[in-house]
Amino acid sequence: xxxxxxxxxxxxxxxxxxxxxxxxxxxxxxxxxxxxxxxxxxxxxxxxxxxxxxxxxxxxxxxxxxxxxxxxxxxxxxxxxxxxxxxxxxxxxxxxxxxxxxxxxxxxxxxxxxxxxxxxxxxxxxxxxxxxxxxxxxxxxxxxxxxxxxxxxxxxxxxxxxxxxxxxxxxxxxxxxxxxxxxxxxxxxxxxxxxxxxxxxxxxxxxxxxxxxxxxxxxxxxxxxxxxxxxxxxxxxxxxxxxxxxxxxxxxxxxxxxxxxxxxxxxxxxxxxxxxxxxxxxxxxxxxxxxxxxxxxxxxxxxxxxxxxxxxxxxxxxxxxxxx
Amino acid sequence: xxxxxxxxxxxxxxxxxxxxxxxxxxxxxxxxxxxxxxxxxxxxxxxxxxxxxxxxxxxxxxxxxxxxxxxxxxxxxxxxxxxxxxxxxxxxxxxxxxxxxxxxxxxxxxxxxxxxxxxxxxxxxxxxxxxxxxxxxxxxxxxxxxxxxxxxxxxxxxxxxxxxxxxxxxxxxxxxxxxxxxxxxxxxxxxxxxxxxxxxxxxxxxxxxxxxxxxxxxxxxxxxxxxxxxxxxxxxxxxxxxxxxxxxxxxxxxxxxxxxxxxxxxxxxxxxxxxxx
Numbered sequence: 001x002x003x004x005x006x007x008x009x010x011x012x013x014x015x016x017x018x019x020x021x022x023x024x025x026x027x028x029x030x031x032x033x034x035x036x037x038x039x040x041x042x043x044x045x046x047x048x049x050x051x052x053x054x055x056x057x058x059x060x061x062x063x064x065x066x067x068x069x070x071x072x073x074x075x076x077x078x079x080x081x082x083x084x085x086x087x088x089x090x091x092x093x094x095x096x097x098x099x100x101x102x103x104x105x106x107x108x109x110x111x112x113x114x115x116x117x118x119x120x121x122x123x124x125x126x127x128x129x130x131x132x133x134x135x136x137x138x139x140x141x142x143x144x145x146x147x148x149x150x151x152x153x154x155x156x157x158x159x160x161x162x163x164x165x166x167x168x169x170x171x172x173x174x175x176x177x178x179x180x181x182x183x184x185x186x187x188x189x190x191x192x193x194x195x196x197x198x199x200x201x202x203x204x205x206x207x208x209x210x211x212x213x214x215x216x217x218x219x220x221x222x223x224x225x226x227x228x229x230x231x232x233x234x235x236x237x238x239x240x241x242x243x244x245x246x247x248x249x250x251x252x253x254x255x256x257x258x259x260x261x262x263x264x265x266x267x268x269x270x271x272x273x274x275x276x277x278x279x280x281x282x283x284x285x286x287x288x289x290x291x292x293x294x295x296x297x298x299x300x301x302x303x304x305x306x307x308x309x310x311x312x313x314x315x316x317x318x319x320x321x322x323x324x
Numbered sequence: 325x326x327x328x329x330x331x332x333x334x335x336x337x338x339x340x341x342x343x344x345x346x347x348x349x350x351x352x353x354x355x356x357x358x359x360x361x362x363x364x365x366x367x368x369x370x371x372x373x374x375x376x377x378x379x380x381x382x383x384x385x386x387x388x389x390x391x392x393x394x395x396x397x398x399x400x401x402x403x404x405x406x407x408x409x410x411x412x413x414x415x416x417x418x419x420x421x422x423x424x425x426x427x428x429x430x431x432x433x434x435x436x437x438x439x440x441x442x443x444x445x446x447x448x449x450x451x452x453x454x455x456x457x458x459x460x461x462x463x464x465x466x467x468x469x470x471x472x473x474x475x476x477x478x479x480x481x482x483x484x485x486x487x488x489x490x491x492x493x494x495x496x497x498x499x500x501x502x503x504x505x506x507x508x509x510x511x512x513x514x515x516x517x518x519x520x521x522x523x524x525x526x527x528x529x530x531x532x533x534x535x536x537x538x539x540x541x542x543x544x545x546x547x548x549x550x551x552x553x554x555x556x557x558x559x560x561x562x563x564x565x566x567x568x569x570x571x572x573x574x575x576x577x578x579x580x581x582x583x584x585x586x587x588x589x590x591x592x593x594x595x596x597x598x599x600x601x
């Protein structure tokens with residue numbers, strides 16, 4: 001008798017627990033939150049997809065028809081003989097300037113800020129300013145480039161075919177290198193800051209000098225982050241149009257054609273892919289197939305930028321494998 | 325200033341030479357004094373354990389012995405710390421040279437993201453004293469043997485050190501520390517991230533290693549101090565209410581047996597019997 005009441009009591013308690021554990025809660029705010037996240041992602045993907053669809057649809061046919069001629073030809077007044085070689089060449093040299101000047105200077109500055117500079121008020125002030133510089137509109141860098149590289153350094157460029165002040169390929173490359181410098185410094189700083197202190201201590205602990213710790217441990221560990229950041233900033237530089245317009249990029253044909261790697265052109269007038277696209281887009285659509293030419297030029301620039309990003313991803317993966 | 329010289333043949337005499345003589349050592353951080361007026365001697369081929377509650381400055385103390393505190397630019401040190409008679413904090417002393425003689429094993433295993441071989445070979449390689457090839461191979465093997473790791477890793481020396489278990493990684497860090505042929509090995513809670521079996525292996529290793537090296541170890545585990553150390557230093561915290569600051573002080577130091585069975589100071593007794601800390 002006593003045992004059975006005990007049993008039924010235990011059974012009762014179990015049923016109560018089971019009842020309480022069965023939730024019928026409908027988490028309405030959680031649902032809305034999740035839905036809005038998906039909406040955000042979806043609209044981004046949709047817009048990007050629409051742009052790509054439009055550009056590929058308009059440009060791919062033109063690009064395949066003209067093919068190599070489109071890439072190696074000079075600008076022309078007729079859509080079906082237009083070539084973007086001068087723009088590609090300018091964009092190529094801008095990339096070279098960014099890689100040669102902005103990357104070493106930016107990574108160097110980041111290493112100094114993170115590993116050597118003392119945590120003083122001055123250091124923090126400089127860091128804050130670099131962050132602000134990264135947010136300065138690119139047009140402002142155009143004004144800076146105009147003042148420094150075009151006007152002030154005018155006398156340094158060897159005189160070429162026509163006297164045209166200093167609106168040269170070199171001035172364009174230098175301006176865009178300056179433009180991305182703060183971004184390079186910030187991303188490299190963050191990559192270096194993410195290196196665990198224990199790794200540095202391990203190096204110091206076996207008698208490595210500061211330079212050896214940085215060279216053998218900090219930089220290899222930070223390399224994936226540094227490469228990702230710097231090459232993304234390269235992609236940004238290749239796509240900029242506004243500062244180039246300000247420093248006097250040519251919105252038309254440059255005249256005589258010099259080849260891609262000729263150093264002479266550093267002192268000559270320039271144009272670049274974003275400038276060409278701007279120019280192409282302004283042409284009246286009813287006179288020729290400028291629409292398709294514009295889309296084709298955009299496609300080429302997209303491929304160049306995506307290639308830069310692919311290189312970034314490959315380098316990142318390579319160095320990530322090395323550190324595991 | 326006399327230059328740091330390579331230690332001579334280690335004597336296993338009954339009167340062991342003094343490795344460290346610490347007198348009135350203070351370490352200051354910008355807003356507080358981490359340790360105050362520590363005086364302490366360490367003899368060769370002994371294991372000295374630093375025990376005490378959290379925040380008592382024992383890790384700061386340990387890191388003073390190979391100038392790891394230099395990595396914190398705001399830390400300031402007063403007092404003298406002699407290593408075999410040479411003042412480690414003399415301006416002409418190169419901390420890099422100090423750390424080659426006084427190696428360190430850290431709280432969390434921190435192998436380099438390189439191969440097992442390269443982890444051990446790194447120290448000798450940068451010191452430039454050991455040639456590549458068989459000489460380096462032999463050194464790597466002997467270091468791994470001393471760290472009781474050789475048998476487990478001899479077939480995968482070229483694979484990444486990060487693929488090892490925590491206990492293996494810590495023994496690798498010990499191998500890495502002794503590969504530079506140091507005089508002293510500092511260990512900062514080397515077993516705190518390890519399971520009991522790995523801990524046992526490391527403790528066994530320590531008693532092996534003390535034949536060749538002098539070992540200083542910080543530990544939170546009092547049983548560990550009692551098991552492995554010859555001498556024990558007990559640190560405590562003094563809290564100043566008015567400045568809201570904490571300072572580590574050395575309460576007493578002596579043979580481990582005495583510290584654990586019959587300490588002089590009431591604070592030591594309280595800590596050891598688990599009444600505080």
